[in-house]
Amino acid sequence: MAPDKQDLGARAKATLDFTNDYDDFAAPWFTLPQGSMPPEMAYQIVHDEAMLDGNARLNLATFVGTWMDEQANRLYTETFDKNMIDKDEYPKTAEIETRCWRILADLWHAPDPAQAIGTSTIGSSEAAMLAGLAMMRRWRAGRRAVGLPTDRPNLVMSAAVQVCWEKFCNYWDVEPRLVPVSEEHPALDGDGLERYVDDRTIGVVAIMGVTYTGVYEPVARISAALDRIQAASGLNVPIHVDGASGAMVAPFVQPELTWDFTLERVVSINTSGHKYGLVYPGLGWVVWRSAEHLPEDMIFRVSYLGGDMPTLALNFSRPGAQVLLQYYLFLRLGFDGYREVHSHTREVALYVSGEIARMGPFELVSDGSDIPVLAWRLTEDPDRHWNLHHLSDRLRGRGWQVPAYPLPEGLAHITVQRIVLRRGRRSLARNFLEDLRACVDYLDGLDGPIPVEREGSAFHH
Numbered sequence: 001m002a003p004d005k006q007d008l009g010a011r012a013k014a015t016l017d018f019t020n021d022y023d024d025f026a027a028p029w030f031t032l033p034q035g036s037m038p039p040e041m042a043y044q045i046v047h048d049e050a051m052l053d054g055n056a057r058l059n060l061a062t063f064v065g066t067w068m069d070e071q072a073n074r075l076y077t078e079t080f081d082k083n084m085i086d087k088d089e090y091p092k093t094a095e096i097e098t099r100c101w102r103i104l105a106d107l108w109h110a111p112d113p114a115q116a117i118g119t120s121t122i123g124s125s126e127a128a129m130l131a132g133l134a135m136m137r138r139w140r141a142g143r144r145a146v147g148l149p150t151d152r153p154n155l156v157m158s159a160a161v162q163v164c165w166e167k168f169c170n171y172w173d174v175e176p177r178l179v180p181v182s183e184e185h186p187a188l189d190g191d192g193l194e195r196y197v198d199d200r201t202i203g204v205v206a207i208m209g210v211t212y213t214g215v216y217e218p219v220a221r222i223s224a225a226l227d228r229i230q231a232a233s234g235l236n237v238p239i240h241v242d243g244a245s246g247a248m249v250a251p252f253v254q255p256e257l258t259w260d261f262t263l264e265r266v267v268s269i270n271t272s273g274h275k276y277g278l279v280y281p282g283l284g285w286v287v288w289r290s291a292e293h294l295p296e297d298m299i300f301r302v303s304y305l306g307g308d309m310p311t312l313a314l315n316f317s318r319p320g321a322q323v324l325l326q327y328y329l330f331l332r333l334g335f336d337g338y339r340e341v342h343s344h345t346r347e348v349a350l351y352v353s354g355e356i357a358r359m360g361p362f363e364l365v366s367d368g369s370d371i372p373v374l375a376w377r378l379t380e381d382p383d384r385h386w387n388l389h390h391l392s393d394r395l396r397g398r399g400w401q402v403p404a405y406p407l408p409e410g411l412a413h414i415t416v417q418r419i420v421l422r423r424g425r426r427s428l429a430r431n432f433l434e435d436l437r438a439c440v441d442y443l444d445g446l447d448g449p450i451p452v453e454r455e456g457s458a459f460h461h
């Protein structure tokens with residue numbers, strides 16, 4: 001029975017000092033409450049429920065930004081009402097969005113950044129949909145022009161791709177051609193690519209920062225393999241670089257690496273502004289090396305800015321504040337600042353991986369030298385009574401969220417644990433290592449197997 005408003009008001013006062021039986025009438029979780037309640041009460045309830053989530057800073061599973069400075073927080077509060085799609089009402093935000101992707105086009109060495117084209121998105125997943133669609137449309141147009149069939153397109157990528165590429169293939173009826181990983185080829189490296197690529201291949205996805213391990217796929221080698229395929233068969237297959245993490249790390253930390261638009265075959269690159277772009281969740285970017293790689297029919301033009309504003313996106317309304325936060329960081333940090341922040345994070349990652357390697361039971365799968373993400377597996381030990389899932393559970397008891405999960409097809413017999421280092425302090429990393437040691441000691445101290453196996457509840461992203 002729904003209590004009337006007066007009743008709610010009276011109880012609200014008591015609720016604020018946590019002394020009443022509010023839960024009794026809040027019980028219907030899945031229907032709209034009949035009456036309204038004072039804002040303090042609603043706030044307290046939502047606040048308390050959100051408190052039961054994990055602590056975002058202790059979430060070592062996520063790649064996504066969990067901290068911004070005070071000025072960014074102020075800017076966010078001032079701009080959370082801006083809708084990115086309202087380019088006529090918020091022309092400055094729209095202009096700043098353009099500045100941001102032009103900055104990225106330049107950072108990624110587009111041959112002529114003024115000829116590049118790009119957009120912000122809600123994340124790398126939306127960016128991947130747009131980049132994948134552009135490759136598919138380009139392939140179709142090319143086939144149609146010479147009277148060849150345009151059905152059954154395929155996309156070639158590693159079995160270690162992030163789920164967004166499987167979604168792209170599923171949603172748009174593209175055949176995913178997944179190249180399995182192996183001990184010898186732990187990432188897509190161009191080896192044997194000719195067995196996967198054919199005249200229906202719309203493109204190859206190369207990942208800068210594989211989700212499972214954080215390692216870079218060698219884009220230049222993949223590109224060289226496609227050059228050889230082109231020389232042998234005439235097929236000209238483009239590359240899209242999924243730089244969700246790495247496209248905002250490599251330019252600063254590994255400037256000597258060739259992976260971006262310097263390779264002519266790379267037609268588009270995406271990144272997540274909310275990963276190593278260091279913005280809060282809700283921001284991705286995609287840039288095409290030049291406008292010709294983005295078919296005109298995907299672009300909608302709005303003229304109300306007095307000029308000609310091309311727009312493309314899957315969503316209509318979405319927050320504009322994150323775009324302003326990205327621009328804030330571009331100004332605040334500059335190239336040197338991003339280099340400093342990410343170099344420091346990488347140093348901490350190398351320190352942590354070094355300590356983990358020394359602990360005994362672990363063998364590193366990656367050490368955090370590409371993107372600051374590291375993964376390890378257990379060494380063989382018949383006397384050990386625990387596995388990495390048990391260790392994840394123990395760590396969770398201390399607040400740390402560290403996923404354990406099997407590697408993709410080809411190496412699925414190997415379970416790894418992974419941590420993603422983000423902007424933060426070495427002291428926090430030391431605390432993590434202390435807790436990791438304590439959890440390992442506890443598990444090592446057990447004199448029998450843990451009774452119930454809990455497998456497969458992975459929470460990597």
Ligand SMILES: *Cc1c(COP(=O)(O)O)cnc(C)c1O
Pocket residue numbers: 063122123124125126162164207208209210211242243244245272283284461
């Ligand atoms: C995180 C990630 C994505 C998805 O990015 P979102 O911004 O979360 O949508 C895609 N690819 C890779 C390699 C990733 O790490």
